[in-house]
Amino acid sequence: MSEIKKFLYVNRKAPYGTIYAWESLEVVLIGAAFDQDVTLAFVDDGVYQIVKGTDTAGIEMKNFSPTYTALGDYDIKKIYVEKESLEKRGLTVDDLLDLKWEDEDEDWAEKDSIHVVSSAELADIMDDADITLSF
Amino acid sequence: MLHTVNKSPFEKDSLAACLRMSKDGCAILLIEDAVYAATDGTAVSDQIKEAMKTKSVYALKPDVDARGMSGKVIDGIELIDYAGFVSLVADQNSTQSWL
Numbered sequence: 001m002s003e004i005k006k007f008l009y010v011n012r013k014a015p016y017g018t019i020y021a022w023e024s025l026e027v028v029l030i031g032a033a034f035d036q037d038v039t040l041a042f043v044d045d046g047v048y049q050i051v052k053g054t055d056t057a058g059i060e061m062k063n064f065s066p067t068y069t070a071l072g073d074y075d076i077k078k079i080y081v082e083k084e085s086l087e088k089r090g091l092t093v094d095d096l097l098d099l100k101w102e103d104e105d106e107d108w109a110e111k112d113s114i115h116v117v118s119s120a121e122l123a124d125i126m127d128d129a130d131i132t133l134s135f
Numbered sequence: 136m137l138h139t140v141n142k143s144p145f146e147k148d149s150l151a152a153c154l155r156m157s158k159d160g161c162a163i164l165l166i167e168d169a170v171y172a173a174t175d176g177t178a179v180s181d182q183i184k185e186a187m188k189t190k191s192v193y194a195l196k197p198d199v200d201a202r203g204m205s206g207k208v209i210d211g212i213e214l215i216d217y218a219g220f221v222s223l224v225a226d227q228n229s230t231q232s233w234l
Contacts, residue, residue: 014143016201017168045143048171051203058197058216065203088145090176090207 006037008129011046015064016056021049022064024135029067032074039129040071041122043082046135047089050081050114052097065097072101072113079113082122137227141167141234144179149233154182159189164215164223166195173199174207187211195220 009028013020032038042050049068056063071079079099086092099113117125126132138157144150150172153163163186165173172179173194186192187209196214199205208214215223224230 014146014168014171014202016198017141017143045146045168045171048202053203053206054201055203055205056201059201061201063201088178089171090174090180095203 004035004037005130006039006128007031008039008041008126008132010041010043010126010132010134011049012044013135014045014048015054016059016061020135021046024133025064025067027133027135028071028076029074032071032076038074038076039078039080039125040076041080041082041125043085043122045085047081047085047091047096050079050097050099051091051095068097068099071099075101077101077111077113078115080115080117080122080125083116083118086116137162137164137223137230139164139166139230139232140169140172141232143168144172144177150179151182153231153233154186157186157190162191162193162223162227164193164195164220165212166198166220168202170194170198170202170204173209173212174204175209176207180209183209183212193219193223 011024015021054065093116100110101113102108103111138153140150140153142149193213193215196216
């Protein structure tokens with residue numbers, strides 16, 4: 001088996017107005033299927049991708065919000081959201097999807113996947129990645 | 136005159152350009168990613184509220200709903216559906232799209 005690399009997916013676009021958010025999510029799921037170490041970052045308008053309460057019936061597009069809630073099943077549990085981006089948009093963590101993962105080592109206890117971090121903390125996370133994919 | 140804006144105010148300056156180059160009494164319709172400009176508590180909310188004193192501001196409800204923003208729309212912004220969009224275009228003598 002080849003070496004596991006740290007993949008970082010940086011999401012900076014709002015959903016639905018462009019295809020970036022959906023394309024990113026598809027690539028994330030593919031990467032996860034190959035047992036790589038996956039981290040997601042949501043910054044700038046990317047924070048809008050994981051806002052809860054979306055209803056796309058009126059625009060006749062597939063609502064891909066439920067897919068984010070499945071990320072925990074793919075062992076994707078490192079989801080970082082930039083605090084500064086949320087604040088600029090009048091959002092808090094309470095506006096975001098409640099994304100969880102189950103910790104096998106603690107009797108499958110449900111834990112939060114989303115971590116709100118500062119720009120400086122994200123800089124460290126970005127610096128730490130082996131491969132960065134930008135959307 | 137009707138102005139439509141379809142870009143997020145945090146990614147492009149389409150909204151700022153629209154606000155700068157539109158006249159009192161005009162209608163401004165926020166669609167697609169521009170509906171984020173219709174939400175309260177953001178870095179651009181004050182600009183929209185200022186514009187609302189002299190201009191009519193609308194947002195396309197299907198786009199607001201799709202983005203989970205229906206509970207955050209600024210008081211006084213009228214939410215319209217696709218039929219309302221058509222009426223707005225038909226009622227105005229011209230339309231400018233700020234892309």
